[in-house]
Amino acid sequence: MVTGEAVLCHWEDQLVCPDQSGTCRRTGLTFCRDHLRAGEWIGVRKLLRVDGIADHGELVRWMKKQATGTLTAAASAWGFTSMSGRFLFLLVDLQTVLGFRRKNAVAVVRMHDDGRPDQIVGSVTVESKKPPFWTEVWPNMSRPLPGD
Ligand SMILES: [Zn+2]
Numbered sequence: 001m002v003t004g005e006a007v008l009c010h011w012e013d014q015l016v017c018p019d020q021s022g023t024c025r026r027t028g029l030t031f032c033r034d035h036l037r038a039g040e041w042i043g044v045r046k047l048l049r050v051d052g053i054a055d056h057g058e059l060v061r062w063m064k065k066q067a068t069g070t071l072t073a074a075a076s077a078w079g080f081t082s083m084s085g086r087f088l089f090l091l092v093d094l095q096t097v098l099g100f101r102r103k104n105a106v107a108v109v110r111m112h113d114d115g116r117p118d119q120i121v122g123s124v125t126v127e128s129k130k131p132p133f134w135t136e137v138w139p140n141m142s143r144p145l146p147g148d
Contacts (some may be wrong), residue, residue, distance in 0.1 A: 004017075005018065007021040007030045009020065009021060009035065009091070009119075009123075010027075010031055010036050010041075010087050010122075011043065011083065011087075012032065012035075012082070012084075013084035016032050018078070020033055021033060022036045023058060024036060024039070024122075024124055025037075025132070026040050026041070026044055026132075026134060027039070027041055027044070027108055027122040027123055027124070027125075029122040029125040030123065032129040041148065043080075046080075047090070047091045048091065048104065048106075052089055054092065056077045056079070059077060059090075059109065059117055060075070060076060060077050061119070062117050063092070064119075065121070066120060068104075069138075069139055070124075070138070071092075071105070071107075071124060072095065073090050073094040073095055074093070074105070075093045075095040075102075076092065077093065077107075078090070078091055085111065086111055087111065087121070088109045088110075088111055089106075089108050089112055090106070090108070091105070091106060092105040092106075092124075093105075093106050094126065103126045104126065104143040105124055105126045105127075105137065106124065106125050106126075106134070107120060107122050107124040108120070109121070119144065120138060123136045123138060124126060124138035124139075125137065
């Protein structure tokens with residue numbers, strides 16, 4: 001097709017022209033170009049920079065049931081919703097079984113209208129020391145925590 005299909009901006013929850021959008025290499029989700037910096041959705045930096053403001057305890061329990069592998073180490077999470085409230089952008093605190101090692105994961109969850117979580121969308125990544133400084137752990141769920 002010449003014009004291509006409209007692409008969802010996951011931040012604004014609106015369809016945008018393909019030539020005005022891009023894919024965040026970290027989350028694997030599409031956004032307006034305006035919301036991308038160095039190939040990443042700019043909200044990722046905000047997630048990583050700000051201290052926790054909300055503990056999504058029920059959501060964390062749900063996430064642990066959905067996932068196997070690394071995400072079952074989820075202990076707490078905080079974040080903010082997209083402009084429409086349909087997507088929840090989360091920084092998830094992962095703890096290993098012994099509780100010594102802690103890692104941050106970035107995850108995006110699509111929400112039902114009633115506020116219950118629907119499904120994890122895009123890629124879930126955890127912080128790592130080597131470029132690009134994160135590792136995908138979902139949907140590639142078998143991978144262990146980097147460094148473990
Ligand atoms: Zn947008």
